[in-house]
Amino acid sequence: MIVLNRVSKSYGDRKVLQDVQFQLESNEFAFLKGKSGSGKSTLIKLLYREIERDSGDILIDGQEIGQMKKYELRRKMGVVFQSFELLERKTVLENVMLAGKVLGKKQTEIENEAVRLLTRVGLAGHLHHFPKQLSGGQQQRTAVVRALLNKPKLILADEPTGNLDRETSLEILTLLKELHEEEGVAMLVITHSEQLIQQMNEKSWVIEGGKVYEL
């Protein structure tokens, strides 16, 4: 699903990633852990091209991402952020439906899928609530549903539990794992919490000194 071959990225003189080799198979669920400032978020941002690599190859679903338009690439995946990135002036349902609307899908089709997924994650009673009316965990569940709406083959989660307490974090990771199995989607989850990774007992990679190693 994802292949990184000798990928490097620097910010000025500071080398963040150096000749990184990494692979994530279709339908695979994996954690990527590392200390703060180790380059975890840089790696994820390279994958959805919010920033560009200095060198190396990145393939998603067998295609070099540099040869795709950014929006075409982003339509192949769903991204979940630490800060949720929900629009405050849109309701839960509107926030989720936004992902389908930007693709020009039919309103009824989007709405049915959004309601199905929101019900699945326990937010059926909050469809018309605004993000500020929800708890952190509920906001993150909304963001997860938005990432899943267009049935992508890959979900990238950048510190999805970074703003949540331990109990809610575990709840979100468990939800991601369940959705990975139910929806058949590959997931790469970034976290700095060793404890959570141990509790989840899933394949994990570590980023250290600009390199990525499988644990």
Place this chain on the structure above:
Amino acid sequence: MSFESLRYIWDDVQSGLKRNKGASLASIILIFVAVTLIGCLLLMRLALEDTITYVESQISMKVYVEEGYDTEQLSSVLAENDFIQSVEVESGDEVLAGLSHFFVNREHLLDSFTNGAMNDAIRVQVTDASLIEEVARSLDGMQGIEAVIYPQEMAQTLYGWINKVDTYGSIITLILLIIACMVAYIAFHLALYQREKEIRVKLLVGANPTHVRLQFLIEGLLLGLVGGIISLFSTFALFELVLQPIEQAVPFLIQLDSSNRIIVFSMQCIVSIVIGIGASFLATRKLIRDV
């Protein structure tokens, strides 16, 4: 682009304007103020051009014919020149009669001019009043012409003013246009800054940047159009309340024809729309490029 996409973009335009009422209103007001000023300035300039044309038409020269020379023949020769619009012959007695008001209560002085004391004269109207000095110089050397008299100082003052109006008017209009564009750009930029997250999220979930930009261009177009229409009505009201009464009082000085008014009003709408779309385009450019 599919029909659904267009519908969603239109929905976003509507909700974007509703949810950002303050910023939308500020953009409309700024465009309205700038374009109204430009419109008023243009109307005044057009009115002034009419005044200048009228004053120009009043400038003529007088050619005094040498004694014994055939005045009628000379006037025919002059009338054949392209730069001369009209000629009018005045006999020496008529010239003298024209001077009589200078000699009220001193008629004995006027009597000394009688018996053919004054030469015949030809009043000459030139086609282009700005060439009056040049024409006067060339006529001065012609056979049969004794002297050429024209209001040199007035002509020079008038053309000095015309040049000033042209130069400063153009500069002020240009400065206002630049200010209008900059102010609209800043207003749009501030409005978009509040919606930076919306743009970012849309792009991150896979929106085509062209579609995202289209939404903001349509918003810019609508805000510009509203600002332009309000500005049009304000300028029209100003015309009706200020310029029209002046026009009616001194119709020979100011006569703004309807085509000029239509040009100014249409220009206001077009400039407003261009400012709205242009400012929106520039403001979204960086935001879209960076995500």
